[in-house]
Amino acid sequence: MKFTDGHWRVREGIKIHYPCILWDYEIKEKEIVVYAPSSFVKNRGETLYGPLFEIHFSSPFPNIIEVISYHFKGVIEKGPEFEINRDKKYKPEILDEEDFLILKSGNLKVKINKKGTFQYTFYWKDKKLTSSGHKHMAYAIDENKKTYTIESLDLGVGELVYGLGERFGPFIKNGQTVEMWNADAGTVSDQTYKNIPFYVTNRDYGVFVNHPEKVSFEIATEHVERVQFSVPGERINYFLIGGENLKEVLENYTLLTGRPHLPPSWSFGLWLTTSFITNYDEKTVTSFIEGMKERNIPLHVFHFDCFWMREYHWVNFEWDDRVFPNPEEMLKRLKEKGLKICVWINPYIAQRSKLFEEGKEKGYLLKKPDGSIWQTDDWQPGMGIVDFTNPSARAWYSNYLKKLIKMGVDVFKTDFGERIPTDVVYYDGSDPEKMHNFYTYLYNKTVFETLKEELGEENAMVFARSATAGSQKFPVHWGGDCLSTYESMAETLRGGLSLGLCGFGFWSHDIAGFDSSATPDLYKRWVAFGLLSSHSRLHGNHDYKVPWVYDEEAVDVLRFFVNLKCNLMPYLYAKAIEAVEKGIPMLRAMVLEFEEDPTCHFLDREYMLGDSLLVAPIFSETGEVEYYLPNVGVWTNLLTGEKKDGGKWYKEKFDYFSLPLMARPGSIIPMGENKEKPDYDYANNVILYVFEPQEGKKIYCEVYNQERKVDLKVNLIKEKNIIKINVEKDSEKPYSILLFNINEAKNITGGKIERTEKGIKIVPEKKIKEITIEL
Incomplete structure (x- = not known):
């Protein structure tokens, strides 16, 4: 959101205040509190009017500094709040010098000016990272008396901003306005399913804005020299997170917000789904599975999409007995073939579902302010939404999942969770504006913990679409509804790279695109990209995604890359453990691995799979690809053995069984003996x-x-x-x-x-x- 009109003016209808000088301060055991009036006070009479900013500086862990700015502290703060980890025993070093107040947290410090214009500056050791100076922090009131608290942090020359969730637009966020508001909008717009109020820059620091509600970012837009972020209300809370490099920044960020759980090793294999609106029954499903077996294509997970339940009844957690008359026996037969089973769910209860009346009577569905059930026809006619702030509603929803798990289901695709209204009342009194994005956290946490309870920690995972900060703890996430085009394939990758820079270790996407039909050419190229991602799923809207519906070569291509991924599992599993232990994603933006190479700061059509394998997907019908190899020595194509000098761009043409899959010089890549399955x-x-x-x-x-x-x-x-x-x-x-x-x-x-x-x-x-x- 923008508040000013150029450098000199304020936008019409906006009244804005800035902290001008440090007037007073308190040094407490673990924090510095400063008081800054919004005018340059010349006499005692000028202290009679506000605002007076109260700004707290503290540290929950080494190398992380927390900043909270208050205007009015008497406001009732309703939840929810992000689950933040803190070391209650940690005590930062605080210095009171003649010109500065200093809080040191590991190698990170903030210096607060005691004299002159109000300003504070963050340093990593002695290197300046960023600062907040005159007319950076602010408090604003619009013409409707709505209030906002604002912070702006300087950007240096050449400083680039990344992250803010799974964003499908330009990878570098400079020049963008980004709103944290989850939406079901596909991959073709500036909206996204996974808004994360966290960004990093190529200056080796990150900023996490600790607000689950809508946070508005102006990234080198309103002020081209700054990142500005604002929230409605009377306070703003953020963390400045430092590190020796971007990897260490992510390690510290995920220490604060949580690290990913390790998905089971079987989940890294090939997933095949029924697709969305296709017609299917047990005979169709069996034909797909047998077709894969006859063609020697290893298959590891089979997913039943929405229509495993009867239309107009989503969700009732019951198999449609018209097409699945004996689901227990069917699942038993499928599992005897060595398959894991996934089924689709969402947090919405259609009016025709047998659960609707039960949810209504027991108060398990979101309500309007007048006490009636909030309902819509948008998606499922008359549907209500489960209120996951109600412990009894969580248990109710979980118990239906447990019945499916006992039947043989291994994992749930937790779809939706973005279309959450704000004109509702929650059981626990949560603020509906804050709950809009946070809802997905409670939804996926409920499903994840149910699986953990029933199947054990080593087998717990979901396949989720929506997310917010902290959701990385409940993997895996997939990229949502992409189109069957090369452009959409490229935007999908940009989304995955941005999400990875927000601490999400595991990520997938719909191979060959969800909406519209893929050409055989696109299918084969996307297969290579999909199998060289952490998780790999064939899924679509109205088309089956089995390879033989495209052409026979597609069968061979799919087999080749599934075999390759299974062989790579010793390497991939080690990188998965690194994601769990350090918060470093498996799919990595080039800047994350090669900060010292400035060309890598801009790359978004190639990536590192772990630290040792560079992947450059082919986004062209001609089979041509242009890619860059960082200047760290001689690279080797893992598939062809061809050697290439680093520090150069290459333009080459590849057949469907190859692509730039380059082994980093000075690396060891373990290759397993089993090409048929991922768990061995x-x-x-x-x-x-x-x-x-x-x-x-x-x-x-x-x-x-x-x-x-x-x-x-x-x-x-x-x-x-x-x-x-x-x-x-x-x-x-x-x-x-x-x-x-x-x-x-x-x-x-x-x-x-x-x-x-x-x-x-x-x-x-x-x-x-x-x-x-x-x-």
Whole structure:
């Protein structure tokens, strides 16, 4: 929201106040409180009028500083609030100097001017990050007496802003107005399902605005030198989060708001759905599954979309007995084929659902201010909405899920949760404006915790569309309703990159697009992108997404990339654990890995899958792709073995079985022995692919087992013509090491050499802990 009219004027109908000087302050045990009047006070008489800003500076963890600015503190603050983690024992260092008040939190500090115009500046060590100066923070009143609290933080020359949720527009947010308001709007607009009031910049800091209601961001728009954010009401609360690099910023942000849960390993395989409005029954479903098996395409999860329930009855959690007369036996037969089962749900109760009357009578549905049930015909005729602030309503909803779990359902696709009205009354008295975005958190938390309770922590996951800050704790999330076009494929990727920079570790999208029909060409290109994402699902609107409806080559392409992903699972699972332990996403924007390369600050048509694999999807019917390799050495195409110098752009053409899948120099990528499924013993017969070891730089690799424990750990260093490998093992499982594109070796101790087309393969001796190779 904009409040000014250029540099000199205020917009018509707006009255605005700014803190002008630091008049007084208090130093408490863990915080600094400053008092700043909205005028330059010249005599005692001028202290009679306000506003007087009360601004608190504190720290919940090292390297995070919290700022809260109050106007009126007597306002009743209704919930909900984001669930924020805090170290109650942590005490930042506070200094009272002649010219400054200083709060130090780890390597992050804020310096508050005691003299002159009101200003405070954030530093990482001695490097300035950003500041709030004269006419930055503000309090405004519009012509309708509605109040707003505002903050503006400086942007430096060349500073770029990223994040703010799964946004499908330009990846770099400079020049955009962004409103935090969840909407069911597809991927083609500036609206999104997942609004996260958190941004990062290429100056290695992030800002999290701790408000679940609508937050309005003006990013180098109203003031082209600043990021401005504003909220309705009498206070604003935000955290400035620092780090040595962007990865550390995300680590600190997810320490504050929560880190992702680890999805079960089976979930990383191929998902196939019935699609949305297609006709299907058990015979159709079985034909898809058998068709995949006959064509040797590994399939791991089958999803039943909306019409597993009878039309006009969503949701009643009952199988449509016209097409699924015996669902228990059907699910048993499907699970005997080794499949996991997913079914679609949403938080809405149609008037014709048998649950509507029950929900109405027991007070489980959202109500209007007059006490009647809030209803709409938009989506399901006469539908009401479950009130997840009511513990009894949560238990009621959960109990129906438990019946399905006992029947054989393994995971729920938690669709919707964005169309939440504000003209309603909540059971716990929550503010409906705040609940609009926060509703999805309670909805998905309810479903996730139900699965956790019934199936155990190791098998708990959802497949969610809507989200807010903290929702990363309940993975997996998918990108929503994209179109079957290359343009939509590219915007989908931009959304995933932006979401990853908000701490969401796991992300998926509808392969070949949800709405409209894909061409065989698009289907095959999107398959490669989809299988090189953390989670991979074939889904659509009115078309079945089985490959043989496109062409026979699509069958071969899908098989190839499913096999590849299964082989990559030792690597992918390690990166999934990193997402859980550090909040670093599996699908990473190039700037997250290569901040030192300025070209990477702008890239949004390629990404890193983990830290070692660069993926450049092909967005062209010609098969041509233009991509950039960061300047860190010689890269190797994992599929073709071709080597490329970093620091250059390339324009190439690829067939459907290849794309730029480039291994980072100085990396080890473990490749598993199983190409048929994602959940297996990753350490057994694993091959450690070593790419371009660099002089004097140690590289390492960890291979985990299904209990999240390291089965095999390897450290490697090259010094002149000698490669030394140290091995730590917890088992007797065989493994080998492939020195990619290295074809000659003079001597080896600790193993034997086998020469292959890809390079030298080293088969270690049993129980060996050190291997030395002389090249």
